[in-house]
Amino acid sequence: MARFYNRSLWVAALLAILAAGSSQAADFFFLQMSDPQFGMYTANGEFSQETANFEFAIANANRLRPAFVVVCGDLINRPADPAQTAEYFRIVSKLDPSIKLYSVPGNHDVRDEPTPESLAAYRQKFGRDYYSFRYQDFAGIVIDSSLIQHPGKAPEEAARQEQWIATELEKVKREGAERVAVFEHIPWFLEHPNEPDQYFNLPLEARQRFLPLFQRYGVAYAFAGHYHRNAYAGTPSFHVTTTGPVGKPLGVDPSGIRVVVVRESKMDSQYYGLGNIPNQVELNVHGSLPNGR
């Protein structure tokens, strides 16, 4: 009887451990890169520096083996430039096929003020400019931020994207994705959600529509580029991480990549200059230094 009782206790304990394990989402990491921007260093003269930087970043992705890589826009410097586009894809093709890469459109890809023609040209070369992807219970929502900053020349496209974002957030929630991040080129804001409009953020008028939507669906993280340096800003419920460039820096942060660790209820990240990329990513090291140099 005592033996049976002991065995029952062991079985109960084992079942409890298994149940706890199955309800906990596994930690993983991905790499965020931004602004490889082929041609920027020499004002479209050539792009050997961008090639060196992006090849190094992709080689490190192959070595570190992230769940996926997201490139947050300004893939090239001159919209629709065939040589710059070809170089982007030549280097992207070196990424191990088991690691998915998601491209995000920047203002240099779809133009500062996108038109139906510039969007069609982008979509023909790079694919969709707004879409979502999944990794386990994580959902990535990729958006075309230029359509939000300057909708004037393609208002129907801008309205269609806005409708899609609302529909997609509802779908993501229905499908049970617990961890969601938005990927965009132009940050929602750099310091404060109510800061004045400028070249490096999205208009306050748009923030006032979208941020409550994200809050309603529990979307707490956005990752952006465009600034060519790091910035971190947020409210208790919405964190905007702006990441320095793989290509040409415009501030003190060197060219680099960001490692984002996705945990059960938060995302920690660290920016690494290209000369400072770690040997491996330790998932069990907590604490974020989002503006680290």
Ligand SMILES: [Fe+2]
């Ligand atoms: Fe940009």
